[in-house]
Amino acid sequence: MEKVIEIMNLTKSYGNGRGIYDLNLDIYKGDIFGFLGPNGAGKTTAMKIMTGLIRPEQGDVRILGHSVTEEYEKALAKVGCLIEIAESYHYLSAFDNLRQLARYYPGVDHKRIDEVLELTGMLKFKHEKTKKFSLGMKQRLGLAAAVLSRPQVVILDEPLNGLDVEGMIDIRKMIQHLAEKEQTTFLISSHLIHDVELTCNRIGVIYNGKILNVENTQTILKNYATLENYFVSEVERNGRVSSSAS
């Protein structure tokens, strides 16, 4: 299978002892990969490195064969992402915000902007300035931005933040739809175990900056009653009990 994301020996430590240490992970084409781990485990750090927001101390990430640290523009050319909170220029309308991003991708025209707005249910707010948007609306816009360029890889950090149940279902549908129809590879981090269980087809547990295990969702659910049980047992197996982690 074609490797879409290769994380190699990735290390980045913060002063307070947090960070990621010697992280290795491969994500294949068509995966909806769930990054599962407690707050501060290193999910966001890994994703920030992948999207160029921070630089690794060691190691590298290759996306579609291009190194993030060396060929940033090529590596990110077919990547869409949403890291932490969906940011937007609040003095621009939803449409203008997306048009700003569209300029970086050849072949993304106004029609495509309308398409993604439709996809995320934001079309009716097209010409409204984002400063008036609710958290959920901002998140939807952020997702629209992430998939705007018809990316082959989508990196989503806590994509369901601030969304209501309806929103969550919509987004989940959208993810699955894209993965099936356009063979888009997803890397999704979440602390909502149930949601990961429903959305993702492969799951990696990250704890204290290290990947504990990577497994297919189906395989996990064969051996464990729920994903939560799997997560707790994985963490326990590594000698660090943290049932409260979620």
Next chain:
Amino acid sequence: MAVFQAALLNELEKLYKKKKVLVAILLSLAVIVIGQLVIVGVRSGFGLRGTGSVEFPMLVLSVVVNTILPLFTALVAIDSFSGEFNQNSMRITLTRPVSRFKIYTAKITAIVLFILGALLLLLVFSLLAGFIFNTNSATLDSLGRTVFSYFVSLLPLTVLALAIALLANIFKSGIAVFFVSVLAFLALKVLGVLFSQYSSLFLTTQLDWYNLFLVNSFPILKILRQFLIMLGSGIMLFTAGFYIFDKKEF
């Protein structure tokens, strides 16, 4: 190049959409109107000519190059960097397939274009005002020198923009950057007076370098030295600013 163009276009759009341009236009026009009113007042009140048609743009330039242009430059540069750092909106651009070098360069270019726009606006309107309201004193030579003066003023203002961009990358708060810039500006002005023999090294003096182009003898060596000093400090400031920007974590 296409990526850089996109980044630059984005920066310009942001500037424009933030009503910055409108404010700049209004302020520039206000300066010209007030200036012209003062001249008319001086003429009728004191019996002085005030300025001729070509001197009026020079008067405007001598005022704005030390006041509103550095102010615009500072505000725009601070907004472009500190503003986006603080709102985290820098991430929007950073996570796109565009290198930080291009982002930094695009931002600086947008600021420079903004200043150029302001200069052009001031030039056109002050020339108009000059010709309409003042006694004609234009010769082709003086007109040429006037236009030239406006254009060469872009260089020191660019260096200023680079300096403020560096500060904006060092300090977190935009307000801190603004105050440090203002203090540094005033300090350099004072130092320029106290140590006038070294004043050509100070950015605040370089803002007035257009005067060199007015000199009859055209002091080419002096102009070249000033140009190289600005170029050197510009390169330094750009590199230092970009180095910090490139290392920043978001």
Next chain:
Amino acid sequence: MKFKKKSVMLVSFTVGTLLLATTALADIASKSGYDELKGAIKLTTEQASEKFDSFTLDYSMALKDNGKTLESSNETQKVDRKNSASENISSSLSANGDKRSSQSYSDKTTIIRVSESDPTYYVTEFTKERKDEAFTNPFKEEEAADLEKIVDAIVGSLKDHVVVTENPDGSKAITGSLTEVQIPSLVNAVASFQLKQEFNNQNSNQNNSKMPRLTKDVFVKEVKGSAKVNADGVMESILGTAVLSGKDEQGTVHEISLEALVKVMDINTTTVTKPDLTGKKVVKDIARYGDAEMSNPEKFVGKFKNDIIIEKDSKFVKVGERFVDITQIDGKSVAGRYYAEYKPEFEEYAASLSSFKFEAKFEQEQKTSANFEGTNDSGDKVRGHIYLSEYEGQVNFNIDNFNGSFGSGLMFNSSFSPVLD
């Protein structure tokens, strides 16, 4: 790739730094024409006040209206520094057509003056040798350094308008010119306002003058200057021209130009000759003032008085007399008594300050004035200042806080004339 980016940054930063540093050094090292001009002026004045034995200075000035001379003046000053002698010949033409010329000579012991209008030679002889320098260096004054900085700052970017051309023989020509575009508008406005005021004020005093009265569109049109510096770095001549343009009431355009030329000539070859007074009408005068020390202070011993006056029924009425009675005086101190005498019908004006004794030591520099302190009849301290004027033959006597008695309508006059009968 990573390494490359870092090295590119390092290289570019280094290039920037080097570029800045080398040009900055070159810039500081390079002397602007303005600096050369300043240097030449300084060197010239320094040499004139310290090195040259003799030299001739020639100042001339002309004020022209559209090319027609309105006013002119010329002054030639010959200085013999060795003998502390100098000779001055000046002539001028004023705007109302008056021509004047005069001549003066000065050495350690004499000053001789004569003018065309009055062919009498006024000779002043000094009892003591004067220590006056024939020419002092203005740059050695205390404020000179600060003043220079201020001038530098004002001149600012105009410095670069000064151009130096070197001649093969080592001499230099320094020139500079500013036209209206080059003169900063603010400077132009302030300068033309100042000039206009000055010019028109002068005019209003002389109604018959040929000077035009500028009322409209006044501006400084041009400022030019040129100087010649010889191979030794001494400035031989400096010429400055300023043109002020403006319109008079009738709307006629006037270009008023002011030209000033200073020449330094005949260095070490100037001879100063004392005018030959034989057969001339001479008025002699022994120096009695201007010199620090009084020749015979005893002449001030005695009474000096003035009238005490009040204003009554729109008339000045004398109510009494004040006296300063100097009892003792020498080169160092003066002592005496102050008192006032009122006419019997005005006795009510007599105040507590009507009488006190005083004693004072002369100030070091000026041996004719002193601060005194005295005690009045009721034991209070009284302070004041006494000045003995040889020139007027008067005593100036000021009492501090004398204002108190003004309330009663008394007027105070500090000049006391000698009681000579």
